[in-house]
Amino acid sequence: MTVAAEHGGASRPGAGGEASPEKLLAPVLSAFWDQPESWTLETYRRHEGYEGLRKALAMPPDDVIAYVKDSGLRGRGGAGFPTGMKWQFIPQGDGKPHYLVVNADESEPGTCKDIPLLFANPHSLIEGIVIACHAIRSRHAFIYLRGEVVPVLRRLHEAVREAYAAGFLGKNILGSGLDLDVIVHAGAGAYICGEETALLDSLEGRRGQPRLRPPFPAVAGLYACPTVVNNVESIASVPAILHKGKDWFRSMGSEKSPGFTLYSLSGHVARPGQYEAPMGITLRQLLDMSGGMRRGHRLKFWTPGGSSTPMFTDEHLDVPLDYEGVGAAGSMLGTKALQCFDETTCVVRAVTRWTEFYAHESCGKCTPCREGTYWLVQLLRDIEEGRGRPEDLDKIDDIADNINGKSFCALGDGAASPIFSSLKYFREEYEQHLTGKGCPFDPAKSTLWGDNDAHLGVNA
Structure with a gap:
């Protein structure tokens, strides 16, 4: 389930006054997920698809990097590192091939944002890939996807085929002189391959294990060449920034964590799903939108960014869900996987x-x-x-x-x-x-990964 309002902007959470739930949402990536055949190139172009790419190709590569850096976009894969700064680390004039690798190996327990995004709107990622490759002067990009999600793999292959046929991939893209090939690689399903250097080893055909750093991927990544590794959502957010402007992007979220993002709400809540909202929204606000905890029960503990982030309790309902707010409260925003557990959970x-x-x-x-x-x-x-x-x-x-x-x-x-x-x-x-x-605890009253999941996500 995806919740999205009908407008493209949103007020800053906590900016003064009570905002309606609709005003707190920021549907950009998920704006048309519920439309028929949302994954096709035709649908994407009806919603201003590839307009950001046209603007980017008219700019020098270094200006594109500076523009993304000025927007304040931070990596959506967990660490929150500034995306533009990551691109800036790629050495120029080194005579080596440069690579972009998109990390789509989503496997953090509770995280389910990149897979729905690729399933419903894969062209947002492809457009972002072309913009990023123009910026870092790359002619080859790889999408490392979990091999288990076969329907997504097929849909992504079809989206890449459409992009080639329309001239958005391949030789001399839109007459810009940029040549770019995109390869979709299906991983074998190892959590460790979500770590960027283990992913690179796996992509090269070796056992997926983390590398010793330095050297970092920006210097010696894929095939020992300068490489940028970005999360799906990070790259998919770039086209809207180029098309609508960095000031528009900064008008949402908080000062140090600007923009919109996908929050994955799951567990003992009335309406679990993807809630695309400005950075800095609170769990209390998200629960208000999702109908709260299942009827007759209360929140006991929750994770702000998946199971690898320190858990919170009901005392943290008003913690701003941005990198600074969650960090100050003693946890990490991570992948924004909000798993909510009620009092029946041990x-x-x-x-x-x-x-x-x-x-x-x-x-x-x-x-x-x-x-x-x-x-x-x-x-x-x-x-x-x-x-x-x-x-x-x-x-x-x-x-x-x-x-x-x-x-x-x-x-x-x-x-x-x-x-x-x-x-x-x-x-x-x-x-x-x-x-x-x-x-x-009585196991019969708990629904934590039990055989009967009827209580998960509905009012019981």
């Missing part, structure tokens, strides 16, 4: 399932992550099933501390985040599992 069970995921997806390259996640799973299972001991709580905290900041890539940090935050806010619940010799 925190220990949720954290155990997440940790099992990270242990399974660890590439095994570094000891802290490989060994640490394994032992965290063993201890958490014992605690959940009532076999744990009081000292186990300090032990899992210590193991998480030995993983956090000490692993080869950010997967280890993500695995440690649920441990730290759940112990901070729900230590008593862990202790209840120890003293009560088992989980105090």
